Structure formats: C-alpha cells, structure tokens
Amino acid sequence: MHQLRKPYLLFLGDVTIKSDAKTAFGLRDWCPDDVMGEWSLPACSVSLGLPRLAPAAAAQQGAGSIVVGVAAVGGALPQHWLAELEAALDAGMDVVSGQHTRLTTFPTLVAAAARSGARLIDVRHSDQTFPAGTGRRRSGKRVLTVGTDCALGKKYTALALTKALQAQGCAATFRATGQTGVMIAGEGVAIDAVISDFVAGAAEQLSPDNADGHWDVIEGQGALFHPAYAGVTLGLLHGSQPDALVLCHDPARTTIEGYPHHPIPDLQLAIDRYVEAARLTNTAVRCVGISINSCELTDAAWSAYRDELQARLGLPVVDPMRGGVAAIASALLALGTP
Amino acid sequence: MHQLRKPYLLFLGDVTIKSDAKTAFGLRDWCPDDVMGEWSLPACSVSLGLPRLAPAAAAQQGAGSIVVGVAAVGGALPQHWLAELEAALDAGMDVVSGQHTRLTTFPTLVAAAARSGARLIDVRHSDQTFPAGTGRRRSGKRVLTVGTDCALGKKYTALALTKALQAQGCAATFRATGQTGVMIAGEGVAIDAVISDFVAGAAEQLSPDNADGHWDVIEGQGALFHPAYAGVTLGLLHGSQPDALVLCHDPARTTIEGYPHHPIPDLQLAIDRYVEAARLTNTAVRCVGISINSCELTDAAWSAYRDELQARLGLPVVDPMRGGVAAIASALLALGTP
The missing domain is CATH 3.40.50.720 (NAD(P)-binding Rossmann-like Domain)
Structure with a gap:
C-alpha cells in the first residue's frame, strides 16, 4: 500500500x-x-x-x-x-x-x-506483497464504481460520491486503486500492478474493517467486458465485497476503446453480470445507480437520455459533471438504513 | 515465458x-x-x-x-x-x-x-513483462481445463488430454500455466505470478497462432467461484480464447478448499458461467466434457456417479485415473470437424 x-x-x-x-x-x-x-x-x-x-x-x-x-x-x-x-x-x-x-x-x-x-x-508499480484473499466479511459499508469500459469516469464518480456522502453528513473514505487516485488520496494501491494471485487480497487490505455507518467508496478498474483487463476487475470486485455498485458508462462509445470487435454491453446486462459476480463475496450486493459521462451530449439530449434510462432501469442516473451525484449518495444512505 | x-x-x-x-x-x-x-x-x-x-x-x-x-x-x-x-x-x-x-x-x-x-x-516467479491482451482471434484450436475449485485435476486432465489427442493422431501441445506444468513442459508461464494487468496478454502469448488442425491443451488455474483467485481464472480464460472447455470437479468437496463459507457450485451452473465468461473472446466456445477426480469413490459409486452425471449434463464424464480421457479427446476432434 x-x-x-x-x-x-x-x-x-x-x-x-x-x-x-x-x-x-x-x-x-x-x-x-x-x-x-x-x-x-x-x-x-x-x-x-x-x-x-x-x-x-x-x-x-x-x-x-x-x-x-x-x-x-x-x-x-x-x-x-x-x-x-x-x-x-x-x-x-x-x-x-x-x-x-x-x-x-x-x-x-x-x-x-x-x-x-x-x-x-x-505509484504505477507495487513492490509490496499481499496475502491471498480470504473472503471474510468485513464491518462497515462499501460501494465500488464499475464500468462498461475503461477510462469513462469510475475514479471521478468515486471521488464525487465520497464528497456527496460527506456533504450529507456521512463518514466516507475514497479508496484509490489507480495511480492518479493514489496521488489524490495520498494512499492506496495501483491494483493492476499487483501480482495476479493477490489482487483480491490487496483489495481486501485496501478497505479494512470499519465503523458500522462508514462508507468506503472504492475506485473501480477496467471492465468485466474488457478482453484484456476483466481479470483485474473481477479480483477487485471480489476483494472489495461491495454492498453497492455504481455502473459508469459513456453513451458515445459503442465498442470497448481500442477493441473495435468488442461491443459495449447493454446496460441491464452489464448490471446483471456485475451483480452476479459480486454476489460471490456479498450476497446482498445491489446496483444503486448509473453514472454517465455525458460530455458528448447537448443539454437537451442528456436530459432525454437520463429520463429514458431512469425509467427503463428503475435506478437514479447522474452525471457527476452535470448536476452531481447526490441522488446516488441518497440511495446509498437509504441502503444503510434498515 | x-x-x-x-x-x-x-x-x-x-x-x-x-x-x-x-x-x-x-x-x-x-x-x-x-x-x-x-x-x-x-x-x-x-x-x-x-x-x-x-x-x-x-x-x-x-x-x-x-x-x-x-x-x-x-x-x-x-x-x-x-x-x-x-x-x-x-x-x-x-x-x-x-x-x-x-x-x-x-x-x-x-x-x-x-x-x-x-x-x-x-518457475514460481515471472520477471518477464507481457503486453496487454489484444482479443485478436488466433488460428488453431484451443481447449482449456477449468474447475469448480483449485487443485482438483486441471493440470492432470490437460496432460492426459494432450496424450489422448496425440494417441488419436492429432497434433496437440500441452501449455503450462503453473510451476509444475512448466517443469513438465520445459516451457510456459506461472500465470498467477504475472502482474494482473497482463494476465490475458500472457495467456495470448502462451498459445500463439497455430496450424488449423492443431490443439493447444491449456492448463487452467483457480476457479471462477474462488474468492481469492477468480480474477486469475478469468484473465487466463479470456486470453486463452478456448474453443472448448473441460470442467474438472471433485465430488468429495462441498466447499472451496480453505473457504468453508463458499460452496462448490452446481455443475450445470459452473458450465454456464464459464461458457458465458469465455464467450467474450470466443463466441463459439462450448463445454465438451467433465473430468472427475473420483479418488474418494468406490468403483461402484464412481460408475453410478458417472452414469447419472452423463445423463444429466449430456456430456462425456471421465476420470483420467480411471479409464482415461479418450471420450473427451474424441469430442474435441469431432468439434474440429465441420
């Protein structure tokens, strides 16, 4: 670390x-x-x-x-x-x-x-050795940002969500898993630089036991649908044992960046696959919202896109750059309240 | 390598x-x-x-x-x-x-x-750097052994399958992904020692383009249902882009070894999840057989178990130690014939 x-x-x-x-x-x-x-x-x-x-x-x-x-x-x-x-x-x-x-x-x-x-x-390298993952449930709450591709707002969404939770009076910590995130947080681990055997173990160490009402907001990496990096994504997902997932997506992309033969999956399918995989270490996991990188959309197009998606998926849809992520922070806090 | x-x-x-x-x-x-x-x-x-x-x-x-x-x-x-x-x-x-x-x-x-x-x-370590995975389709055929857990016969099955294919006159190469496998083959890569970002890329290099009728028999690692190692398994699966999967299983296990809170999945579910994940880099992938580590079963129990499983899953069921893997080799060769 x-x-x-x-x-x-x-x-x-x-x-x-x-x-x-x-x-x-x-x-x-x-x-x-x-x-x-x-x-x-x-x-x-x-x-x-x-x-x-x-x-x-x-x-x-x-x-x-x-x-x-x-x-x-x-x-x-x-x-x-x-x-x-x-x-x-x-x-x-x-x-x-x-x-x-x-x-x-x-x-x-x-x-x-x-x-x-x-x-x-x-920070791009990791000389530390980590133990293998244990699968042991930890105290405190965790949300992980996941994506339909790389580089479309997972770090940005996690940072915005941490601030929004704090603004709503909730104790929240941003957990960095990439080099820029580590520099911002001052600590963390570049998860894609970890020896593959220990990715889940490193993710476990990154978000240790915490107070009951505390949220760790974990920066996601890669994508389950990425032909090069899905393994990193899955190890991070399992080690994070998130209670909640936020799916990040850029509607301007139709294929994985740099992989023109690999389509971006349908959003409902992406949610289903992430939740299915995450259930291995936290059966109560659910997707609580969608974070869109809408920079290629006009205001009118964004508004229409958001409303359609919200109705179709039944989840809050936000763009951290356009109106913030408060709706998802509220969904997280509602999740924490029995 | x-x-x-x-x-x-x-x-x-x-x-x-x-x-x-x-x-x-x-x-x-x-x-x-x-x-x-x-x-x-x-x-x-x-x-x-x-x-x-x-x-x-x-x-x-x-x-x-x-x-x-x-x-x-x-x-x-x-x-x-x-x-x-x-x-x-x-x-x-x-x-x-x-x-x-x-x-x-x-x-x-x-x-x-x-x-x-x-x-x-x-051989347990890997000092080589690999490129990231490309997802590019390679020529030749590939079969990967996958499992419901670690350490239940994936290497053994791959070695036996390589010999069985060769015995049926087919050009086949064992591709080692673990330390003992590397020693046996004289080459290969300990995939769990590779930096997580490059697991799929390493797997791609391990089974390069080959002749049309040639089979690479790739030693699997870990399990998709393993809370510590699923990421390694998924990266290897994607980089291998297998045409065929052989699921390895030990009926004596009810939970992941060392992880008593993580059950071994139902075999049909395991097949479905492996095929679903493998389709990302090879849409034609199919599971062609089940390899059982039956050492805890009597002859009569093994025979009954095998027959029931074969009927239920509609796939050949073998134990490499009890009768060999010729049935699965035949299924592979049938797959290669249009």
Missing part, C-alpha cells in the same frame, strides 16, 4: 500540451488543500495557475513530495528533467511518479535519495 | 515424506524421457527409483538442469542443500526451483551461476 507525504509540489517538466498534464490538473482539482504549488522548466507552456515554487523553496515551506504530474513521451522521464527532481530529493522531498519506467532506474535519482533519505515512489 | 533446458536431474534434498517430493514424482511420471536421474543428500529416505547421479556426472551425460523437485519447509531452501546446487551450477547446469524464495536471494548460488554462465530459474 502506497503512503505518500503531502503537501505536493506539482512538476510539469516542459510539456506544451495541456492534456499531457492531466494528472496534475486532477490533483489540483481533487485535493487542492494538498497542493502547495507548481514547478516547471523554462520551455513549459502549461500552467495550473498555482504559485510557482522551486523545489528548495517548496521544501522550506513544508512540501512532502514533488509529483511528476505529466505523461512523459514513451513513459520514461526525459534526462533533462532529472536535475529538478534531484534538487527536490536533496531538499528532503520524496519524488512521486506514475511513469512506466521506475524512478530507481535513474542512478542520479537513486544517489540523491540515498544522500537525503528521501523516497522514490512509483 | 520460461524456457527450461532438459534433460533434468531431479534433486530431493533430504526429504523423508513422499508427498513432499510431489513435483519430482510428477516429472518422473509425465516427462520420463526428459528425466535423467535423481540426486539427494544422505539423510533423504525418498527415492524415485531412477539412476542416482551426482551433479557433475549428470552434467557430463548432458543434463541441462537440476530441478529442486520438493516442497521445502516454509518455502525456502535449507542452507545445507546449497552445495549440491552449486556443484550443478559449476558443472554448467541451470538450477530450476519452484520455491517461494527466489534462488537469487542465495549469494553463493548467484556467484556459482556467474562463474559458469548457468541460469537460476524460479
């Missing part, structure tokens, strides 16, 4: 395309209190609108980590970014990266970390 | 309980042509009935690897076994181990391997 030191200094390298800094923007938006400022190289043309702070200055003000908040080309850190990360390490800050290439493959970073005792943390 | 060098010298350490040498007995029985002899310490009271050969002598006769064919207490190699393995390395043989503790954690083995250029191979 990763445990990160906040607050963060967000490092943008020298990116020039805003979408390459998606992770940094996500951190700024989802954990603003944990973000102290931004830093970048002179050639960088993207800004988060945060105070500019050099690593040494950020460390002096109490920053715990410098976060590489961008997607590097080819998944590796460019050599000319390293001096800034070394400066952060020398100032005692951890370096947090979500790149494919491990920070420990850069000798100058390893040396700098050794000098100061700071840590190199690759 | 592991690639082992045969023939093997089987090393028994100083075990005194036959079942601790299960792996060595399995190798002797399943790949007798690849097993040159056995070696053990003076205190060992178990024998495979093979020629005794010291490592240096075995190397002189062409042995490629010494295989640690026993389950060590606590999963680690005892210190007093290491000299024999060093002797094998010094003679140019690889050391192959299925222990939890990696061979590379023993400095004297690392040094001996460096001296001779021989390899330390931990």
Whole structure:
C-alpha cells in the first residue's frame, strides 16, 4: 500500500500540451488543500495557475513530495528533467511518479535519495506483497464504481460520491486503486500492478474493517467486458465485497476503446453480470445507480437520455459533471438504513 | 515465458515424506524421457527409483538442469542443500526451483551461476513483462481445463488430454500455466505470478497462432467461484480464447478448499458461467466434457456417479485415473470437424 507525504509540489517538466498534464490538473482539482504549488522548466507552456515554487523553496515551506504530474513521451522521464527532481530529493522531498519506467532506474535519482533519505515512489508499480484473499466479511459499508469500459469516469464518480456522502453528513473514505487516485488520496494501491494471485487480497487490505455507518467508496478498474483487463476487475470486485455498485458508462462509445470487435454491453446486462459476480463475496450486493459521462451530449439530449434510462432501469442516473451525484449518495444512505 | 533446458536431474534434498517430493514424482511420471536421474543428500529416505547421479556426472551425460523437485519447509531452501546446487551450477547446469524464495536471494548460488554462465530459474516467479491482451482471434484450436475449485485435476486432465489427442493422431501441445506444468513442459508461464494487468496478454502469448488442425491443451488455474483467485481464472480464460472447455470437479468437496463459507457450485451452473465468461473472446466456445477426480469413490459409486452425471449434463464424464480421457479427446476432434 502506497503512503505518500503531502503537501505536493506539482512538476510539469516542459510539456506544451495541456492534456499531457492531466494528472496534475486532477490533483489540483481533487485535493487542492494538498497542493502547495507548481514547478516547471523554462520551455513549459502549461500552467495550473498555482504559485510557482522551486523545489528548495517548496521544501522550506513544508512540501512532502514533488509529483511528476505529466505523461512523459514513451513513459520514461526525459534526462533533462532529472536535475529538478534531484534538487527536490536533496531538499528532503520524496519524488512521486506514475511513469512506466521506475524512478530507481535513474542512478542520479537513486544517489540523491540515498544522500537525503528521501523516497522514490512509483505509484504505477507495487513492490509490496499481499496475502491471498480470504473472503471474510468485513464491518462497515462499501460501494465500488464499475464500468462498461475503461477510462469513462469510475475514479471521478468515486471521488464525487465520497464528497456527496460527506456533504450529507456521512463518514466516507475514497479508496484509490489507480495511480492518479493514489496521488489524490495520498494512499492506496495501483491494483493492476499487483501480482495476479493477490489482487483480491490487496483489495481486501485496501478497505479494512470499519465503523458500522462508514462508507468506503472504492475506485473501480477496467471492465468485466474488457478482453484484456476483466481479470483485474473481477479480483477487485471480489476483494472489495461491495454492498453497492455504481455502473459508469459513456453513451458515445459503442465498442470497448481500442477493441473495435468488442461491443459495449447493454446496460441491464452489464448490471446483471456485475451483480452476479459480486454476489460471490456479498450476497446482498445491489446496483444503486448509473453514472454517465455525458460530455458528448447537448443539454437537451442528456436530459432525454437520463429520463429514458431512469425509467427503463428503475435506478437514479447522474452525471457527476452535470448536476452531481447526490441522488446516488441518497440511495446509498437509504441502503444503510434498515 | 520460461524456457527450461532438459534433460533434468531431479534433486530431493533430504526429504523423508513422499508427498513432499510431489513435483519430482510428477516429472518422473509425465516427462520420463526428459528425466535423467535423481540426486539427494544422505539423510533423504525418498527415492524415485531412477539412476542416482551426482551433479557433475549428470552434467557430463548432458543434463541441462537440476530441478529442486520438493516442497521445502516454509518455502525456502535449507542452507545445507546449497552445495549440491552449486556443484550443478559449476558443472554448467541451470538450477530450476519452484520455491517461494527466489534462488537469487542465495549469494553463493548467484556467484556459482556467474562463474559458469548457468541460469537460476524460479518457475514460481515471472520477471518477464507481457503486453496487454489484444482479443485478436488466433488460428488453431484451443481447449482449456477449468474447475469448480483449485487443485482438483486441471493440470492432470490437460496432460492426459494432450496424450489422448496425440494417441488419436492429432497434433496437440500441452501449455503450462503453473510451476509444475512448466517443469513438465520445459516451457510456459506461472500465470498467477504475472502482474494482473497482463494476465490475458500472457495467456495470448502462451498459445500463439497455430496450424488449423492443431490443439493447444491449456492448463487452467483457480476457479471462477474462488474468492481469492477468480480474477486469475478469468484473465487466463479470456486470453486463452478456448474453443472448448473441460470442467474438472471433485465430488468429495462441498466447499472451496480453505473457504468453508463458499460452496462448490452446481455443475450445470459452473458450465454456464464459464461458457458465458469465455464467450467474450470466443463466441463459439462450448463445454465438451467433465473430468472427475473420483479418488474418494468406490468403483461402484464412481460408475453410478458417472452414469447419472452423463445423463444429466449430456456430456462425456471421465476420470483420467480411471479409464482415461479418450471420450473427451474424441469430442474435441469431432468439434474440429465441420
């Protein structure tokens, strides 16, 4: 389980395309209190609108980590970014990266970390070993976001749901299972980086026993209908033993992204299959709502789509970006009340 | 993908309980042509009935690897076994181990391997990275053994089926997905040791494109109904894209082994769920037979059980240890004939 030191200094390298800094923007938006400022190289043309702070200055003000908040080309850190990360390490800050290439493959970073005792943390990787899943029922309540595909709003929905539950006076914790989620939460596990034998066990550890009225809101991964990642999804589902599922969907997609021969399933079928699979570790599980990524729809089209879907499925249908997820939070709280 | 060098010298350490040498007995029985002899310490009271050969002598006769064919207490190699393995390395043989503790954690083995250029191979671990699954259909035919639980005959059934297909004149290859299977085949991947994101991709690489009439017989892992390992099972199922499934079952079990709160599913339900899941990557998949581990049944009870099950499910029911798997091999060959 990763445990990160906040607050963060967000490092943008020298990116020039805003979408390459998606992770940094996500951190700024989802954990603003944990973000102290931004830093970048002179050639960088993207800004988060945060105070500019050099690593040494950020460390002096109490920053715990410098976060590489961008997607590097080819998944590796460019050599000319390293001096800034070394400066952060020398100032005692951890370096947090979500790149494919491990920070420990850069000798100058390893040396700098050794000098100061700071840590190199690759949130995309998991060096921890976990026990196998036990299937034991845990106390407290759990909701897991699941999807008809990857990358269509499972993390966003879980974060919004955590806030909505808290706004309704409920104790709720976001449980991160992907690299950006781990950076936002400051802890969690990149579940797709875990050895396959221990995925359910890692998911069990991620949401331990808790108070009766407490909700863990667990970030889902992959999709049961995905030819590459369904195994990750199923292990996470079983280990999470959710009381409730929220199905995330993008109506603009007709096939799994990158897999044109694999259709997106019908929503009722998707619900049925997720509930069927989840019953293995929690027979009381139910789907409590649908979270739609409606960015491709006009206001009128969204409104009509939502009303039709709500009537057809008999479940609240929301878009976290368009009206929020309060209806699903209410459904969860109703579930918790006998 | 592991690639082992045969023939093997089987090393028994100083075990005194036959079942601790299960792996060595399995190798002797399943790949007798690849097993040159056995070696053990003076205190060992178990024998495979093979020629005794010291490592240096075995190397002189062409042995490629010494295989640690026993389950060590606590999963680690005892210190007093290491000299024999060093002797094998010094003679140019690889050391192959299925222990939890990696061979590379023993400095004297690392040094001996460096001296001779021989390899330390931990078949329980997988250091290789695999691409993500593609879902692309491959040529040739595939059958996967699946189960109602772990450890009830999926490897044994796959090995027997490979031999039965070959005996009926069909080109067939056993594809190993577990450590003992990898040792028997001399190649394969311990699928439960793969990073979860790449399980389906690894399974795809394990059974590549092949000739039209060729059957890959893929060793299954885990069970869809297992609270710890279902994700591994599903990833392997999707990546294997089997044309046929053989369901393995032990009628003496009523609950998942080690999970007393998780019942073994009804066999028809198990078939339906496996076929449903497998259709994601091969819509033509079907279950072609049932392989029973009937060791707890008398001859009369087995015969009655088999007949009842055959009638109820409408599928051939076999026990590889009691009459062989020819009926299922025939069903596979019938499937391959348009």
